Amino acid sequence: MRSPLALYATLDRLEQKGLLVSRLEEGTPVRGGRVRRFYQMTADGVKALNEAKAALDRMWRGTKWPVEVKA
Amino acid sequence: MIRESPPDWLQKVLSLVSNARDREAISGDLLEEYREEQLPRLGSGRATCWYLRQVISVALIRLSGGRLVKQFLQLMCLFAAAAGVWLGVMESILQHPGYAGRMVIDVFIVVQGLATLFFFRLKGSSFYRAGVTAGAIAVALLGGMAVVRILQAPHFEGFVLNDWFALDSARRIDFGGSGTDALSALGLVTQAAYRVRVRDSEKPEQDCATTTLCVVRET
Numbered sequence: 001m002r003s004p005l006a007l008y009a010t011l012d013r014l015e016q017k018g019l020l021v022s023r024l025e026e027g028t029p030v031r032g033g034r035v036r037r038f039y040q041m042t043a044d045g046v047k048a049l050n051e052a053k054a055a056l057d058r059m060w061r062g063t064k065w066p067v068e069v070k071a
Numbered sequence: 072m073i074r075e076s077p078p079d080w081l082q083k084v085l086s087l088v089s090n091a092r093d094r095e096a097i098s099g100d101l102l103e104e105y106r107e108e109q110l111p112r113l114g115s116g117r118a119t120c121w122y123l124r125q126v127i128s129v130a131l132i133r134l135s136g137g138r139l140v141k142q143f144l145q146l147m148c149l150f151a152a153a154a155g156v157w158l159g160v161m162e163s164i165l166q167h168p169g170y171a172g173r174m175v176i177d178v179f180i181v182v183q184g185l186a187t188l189f190f191f192r193l194k195g196s197s198f199y200r201a202g203v204t205a206g207a208i209a210v211a212l213l214g215g216m217a218v219v220r221i222l223q224a225p226h227f228e229g230f231v232l233n234d235w236f237a238l239d240s241a242r243r244i245d246f247g248g249s250g251t252d253a254l255s256a257l258g259l260v261t262q263a264a265y266r267v268r269v270r271d272s273e274k275p276e277q278d279c280a281t282t283t284l285c286v287v288r289e290t
Contacts, residue, residue: 008093009132027099030106032076034099 011039019045075115077105077122088130101125 014020020039027034041049076082082098089097101122109118 008097008129012093024096027095028103031099031103034095034102036099037093037096 014045015039017044018042019048075106075110076102077119081119081122081126085126085129088126088133090133097129 011020011022015022019042021042022037022039024035024037027036085098085101086094105118105122109121112118113121
């Protein structure tokens with residue numbers, strides 16, 4: 001994992017939009033006992049994920065892979 | 072077994088720059104990553120550099136989120152207020168405007184306007200965003216114009232008060248997008264109009280290069 005912190009802002013935004021919910025659980029010794037935050041998708045989040053996947057599929061449909069550069 | 076940890080001062084900096092909600096989770100994630108992945112792979116020195124980069128990125132992410140920006144803008148206003156008081160005292164004692172102080176205040180305005188523009192992550196309607204953005208642009212332009220004008224015009228009566236109003240309006244911008252913020256944006260635009268009016272009312276005969284030169288000419 002190159003930069004774990006890059007995820008935090010995104011997760012925060014998704015949670016604010018109601019696509020995720022989070023809960024805290026007790027930390028392990030390797031974390032110095034500090035809490036760990038777990039995220040779970042809401043029903044709206046699952047719906048948004050499916051829509052995003054469908055949009056991506058539509059975008060790639062008919063595209064020959066790998067994409068080649070025309071000279 | 073004593074586990075190796077990043078330097079204490081870096082961990083304290085991290086707790087200062089991270090928000091209260093995620094403070095413990097973020098420091099725990101980083102500590103776990105540091106001990107489990109980075110330290111065995113990179114060794115102590117480079118792992119500490121990795122940790123430092125993470126702390127910096129937390130600060131930047133938070134800054135771009137607008138929370139620290141508000142504190143930054145408030146700090147700017149504090150400096151401007153202090154400069155205004157100092158300028159007022161100098162004015163009453165020496166009976167002439169303090170160009171350096173006026174320059175300081177106007178530079179604050181430039182910085183504040185640019186910072187407001189740079190860090191905009193506004194929520195709310197497009198009308199609201201357009202209004203506040205226009206206000207920030209106005210503040211930045213006014214500050215720049217004022218700095219240039221300081222070098223040309225001798226008198227600045229009313230400028231300090233006007234600068235303070237502009238700074239106060241910018242300070243009251245809430246990045247959440249309420250009606251009060253729209254009024255603040257309106258205040259910024261009003262400052263622009265006021266600046267233009269003051270500039271237009273300046274008389275040619277008052278154009279001395281500096282107050283000192285004006286005094287010399289009078290004597």
